[in-house]
Amino acid sequence: MNGRALRGIARTGPSRFRGLRAARGVKHRRARMLSLAMWWALAAAPEVVVSPHAGARASLDWDARTWCVRLAPTKAVPSGEFRVQCDAEKKRCLAAPRTVLVDGVAGEEPLARVRDDCWELFTGEEGAQLLAQAKEEGWRFEEATAEAPPGWYRDERGRVMQVNFDLGRRVYFGGSWSPFYRPDGAGAWGRGRPEVGVSITWMGDGGRQQHRLHFVEGAAWLGKSDDLRFELSSARYDSSVRRNQPPLWLTTFVGKPRRFDLDLNVTWAAELARFEALGGRTFLGVAEADVAVDLWHSVDPDSFVRVRAGPALELDLVEKAAYFRPAVALEADLTLDRDGFHHLVASALGEKLFWAPAVADRPGSPQRLKLRAGYEVILLALNDYPLTLVLDARATWRDDVPTLKGWEFQANAGLRFSLWAPARFSATDAAERAR
Amino acid sequence: MALVLALVLASPEEDEARELLARVEATTPPVAADPCTAHDERGRAFAVCFDPWRGLELGGGAAAGTDGWTGAFEVGARFRGERESRSKADSTWFDLHRFGAFSLRGVDGLPAWRLTAWTGAFRRHVAEGVLLVPTTPPVRLPFPLDIALAGEVLTWERRLAEGNDYALEPVRLAVLLDPLRASSSRFHLGLGVLASYRLRQVSGVVVHDVTPLTAATLFVNVESEEGRWALRASGTAGWTFGPGQAGGAFRARGEVDGARVLVAVNDQPVAVFVHTGAAWADAGARASSEVTVTAGLRLQLWSAR
Numbered sequence: 001m002n003g004r005a006l007r008g009i010a011r012t013g014p015s016r017f018r019g020l021r022a023a024r025g026v027k028h029r030r031a032r033m034l035s036l037a038m039w040w041a042l043a044a045a046p047e048v049v050v051s052p053h054a055g056a057r058a059s060l061d062w063d064a065r066t067w068c069v070r071l072a073p074t075k076a077v078p079s080g081e082f083r084v085q086c087d088a089e090k091k092r093c094l095a096a097p098r099t100v101l102v103d104g105v106a107g108e109e110p111l112a113r114v115r116d117d118c119w120e121l122f123t124g125e126e127g128a129q130l131l132a133q134a135k136e137e138g139w140r141f142e143e144a145t146a147e148a149p150p151g152w153y154r155d156e157r158g159r160v161m162q163v164n165f166d167l168g169r170r171v172y173f174g175g176s177w178s179p180f181y182r183p184d185g186a187g188a189w190g191r192g193r194p195e196v197g198v199s200i201t202w203m204g205d206g207g208r209q210q211h212r213l214h215f216v217e218g219a220a221w222l223g224k225s226d227d228l229r230f231e232l233s234s235a236r237y238d239s240s241v242r243r244n245q246p247p248l249w250l251t252t253f254v255g256k257p258r259r260f261d262l263d264l265n266v267t268w269a270a271e272l273a274r275f276e277a278l279g280g281r282t283f284l285g286v287a288e289a290d291v292a293v294d295l296w297h298s299v300d301p302d303s304f305v306r307v308r309a310g311p312a313l314e315l316d317l318v319e320k321a322a323y324f325r326p327a328v329a330l331e332a333d334l335t336l337d338r339d340g341f342h343h344l345v346a347s348a349l350g351e352k353l354f355w356a357p358a359v360a361d362r363p364g365s366p367q368r369l370k371l372r373a374g375y376e377v378i379l380l381a382l383n384d385y386p387l388t389l390v391l392d393a394r395a396t397w398r399d400d401v402p403t404l405k406g407w408e409f410q411a412n413a414g415l416r417f418s419l420w421a422p423a424r425f426s427a428t429d430a431a432e433r434a435r
Numbered sequence: 436m437a438l439v440l441a442l443v444l445a446s447p448e449e450d451e452a453r454e455l456l457a458r459v460e461a462t463t464p465p466v467a468a469d470p471c472t473a474h475d476e477r478g479r480a481f482a483v484c485f486d487p488w489r490g491l492e493l494g495g496g497a498a499a500g501t502d503g504w505t506g507a508f509e510v511g512a513r514f515r516g517e518r519e520s521r522s523k524a525d526s527t528w529f530d531l532h533r534f535g536a537f538s539l540r541g542v543d544g545l546p547a548w549r550l551t552a553w554t555g556a557f558r559r560h561v562a563e564g565v566l567l568v569p570t571t572p573p574v575r576l577p578f579p580l581d582i583a584l585a586g587e588v589l590t591w592e593r594r595l596a597e598g599n600d601y602a603l604e605p606v607r608l609a610v611l612l613d614p615l616r617a618s619s620s621r622f623h624l625g626l627g628v629l630a631s632y633r634l635r636q637v638s639g640v641v642v643h644d645v646t647p648l649t650a651a652t653l654f655v656n657v658e659s660e661e662g663r664w665a666l667r668a669s670g671t672a673g674w675t676f677g678p679g680q681a682g683g684a685f686r687a688r689g690e691v692d693g694a695r696v697l698v699a700v701n702d703q704p705v706a707v708f709v710h711t712g713a714a715w716a717d718a719g720a721r722a723s724s725e726v727t728v729t730a731g732l733r734l735q736l737w738s739a740r
Contacts, residue, residue, distance in 0.1 A: 247701075248700065248701055249479075249481065249700075249701060249702075250698055250699070250700055251481045251482070251483070251698060251699035251700075251702065252697070252698050253483070253663055253696050253697055253698065253699070254697060257473055257481070257483045258475070259473070259475040259479060259481040261475075261479070
């Protein structure tokens with residue numbers, strides 16, 4: 001009997017147990033307790049000795065079936081209670097303590113984030129058979145570390161910590177030093193920039209589309225009292241898609257006819273209620289609707305380079321005027337490593353305001369050009385919430401605000417603390433695929 | 436059939452069933468692959484045959500004329516028909532139609548356009564052409580020509596360089612004989628005579644032009660089998676008459692259009708075309724003479740076969 005067959009048999013154990021759990025009433029509860037005691041007795045093998053690990057300590061596999069058994073007590077595990085995974089082909093079993101080690105000895109704190117609790121995953125008759133086979137054939141039992149979920153790591157004491165972060169799903173707040181420079185001589189070194197934001201992403205269309213929603217992303221520039229600025233985007237949506245069928249293909253008829261697929265991944269984006277207050281002006285972008293084309297995106301598709309363009313309606317709350325604002329943007333958001341520690345963002349956004357009323361020292365159809373490049377890296381995690389270093393540089397050219405016409409350059413260096421930030425979809429999806 | 440055979444194959448009469456299956460396979464002709472659909476190495480299909488006389492046509496390019504270079508634009512819808520004659524057995528009507536043909540270019544630095552509501556041709560192809568002499572008894576002589584009609588309805592031509600002048604031709608009709616007698620709509624060669632009526636406003640004065648079958652006309656259409664090459668030509672030359680035009684006026688015009696499909700976008704072909712037009716005392720409201728050559732690209736939507 002090979003390992004796969006054994007695992008197949010073994011999987012019937014928990015389901016039978018769950019059937020018992022579903023039972024209601026005293027009679028059924030008694031029957032259940034009796035069954036548990038019986039399986040526990042069958043799963044005990046106190047004569048089996050767990051050997052110290054040879055070389056690096058192995059970890060249990062998150063996707064393999066785990067048995068909970070009582071083996072011979074060891075110095076580290078005096079109770080002899082272990083989580084065990086066996087490989088029938090190698091005739092080897094890995095045994096991990098069921099509790100966190102304190103001073104090298106299994107304590108009372110149960111392991112966090114194990115796939116199935118031992119009490120839930122009771123060994124069952126087939127597990128007892130497997131154990132019996134292991135005893136009979138003299139399989140080797142080695143010390144190991146318990147399994148950890150995808151995107152998480154368990155240390156030798158059995159404590160678990162997140163090592164893979166999705167910064168596309170987070171509630172963040174932070175602050176940065178934000179000096180700026182203007183060619184006209186204005187500018188300041190002493191300026192700060194607090195910020196907040198909420199990002200949500202979810203997968204759709206069988207993992208081929210990623211939807212992104214951003215709420216209340218805002219920042220304020222605090223420095224000189226006569227140049228306070230504020231920016232807030234109430235809600236913004238965009239997505240990336242990897243289509244099964246190309247929306248556009250080209251056939252050439254020079255020589256043998258040949259077809260070339262143009263994998264244009266066209267999606268849409270929208271923004272509602274974008275406030276911007278600066279230089280004595282306040283603008284409210286009521287709504288913007290864009291067509292977006294991903295020039296490239298990763299398979300996840302967390303990373304992308306895209307072009308986005310579309311119209312918007314904007315209000316000038318000082319002039320009490322409404323503008324038609326077409327915009328075009330080239331944007332890149334790149335996650336550079338598998339665990340989501342390094343991120344690059346870059347964007348170039350051009351906007352033009354039509355139907356603008358005549359304002360002194362302002363052209364008839366003002367324009368804005370905003371360039372940005374930034375880098376964010378996770379420095380450490382507090383209770384599995386990442387703290388990141390954020391560096392970015394921005395350049396803006398605009399003539400819609402008479403007091404801030406022309407170029408302006410700013411740099412930001414600061415820290416950002418993110419709540420939520422679960423493991424990336426790519427980590428959990430890989431685990432799902434392997435299952 | 437497959438289900439029945441599968442059931443039979445599972446029965447004890449397996450050998451008989453296999454023999455039956457072999458016989459069925461031997462007598463069933465293989466399914467012919469669609470010659471107008473090709474597949475790439477990933478198995479995705481794409482069209483390789485097009486109908487030059489079907490779909491919405493959009494073209495643009497550059498035109499060179501006696502007055503220099505200019506841009507050119509054209510749009511129109513084409514439709515090809517074919518049906519068996521209901522009244523005459525063993526004969527087929529091949530017809531070609533173009534609706535809403537609009538062309539725009541520059542003449543003397545100002546826009547000039549031409550709009551034709553309908554233009555087209557009908558050809559009646561007979562398996563065996565016969566000329567019947569109604570003697571007693573009737574005499575049946577071979578007649579190696581198909582009879583065809585070609586025409587235009589409502590053509591409006593305007594050149595801003597001519598001020599407010601315009602030309603409006605309500606109808607133009609030619610009776611043609613086709614010596615090719617092709618049994619396909621891909622080939623037409625019509626030679627015949629033309630009748631037409633046209634109004635021209637010249638410097639505020641309306642002029643009537645009548646051509647009472649006094650002009651010779653030519654109509655040509657040639658296409659490759661898969662529709663990627665197309666050549667069209669037409670021309671008229673003859674005398675028109677009208678009040679104050681004693682003896683008539685000789686006018687001629689002709690055009691040749693060649694197109695080759697180079698690429699297709701989502702199975703919609705884009706062809707490169709060269710169009711040459713020439714007129715002798717027949718261009719615009721003022722009946723001028725000119726030669727133009729236009730080259731460009733033409734997209735023909737919904738023309739994949």
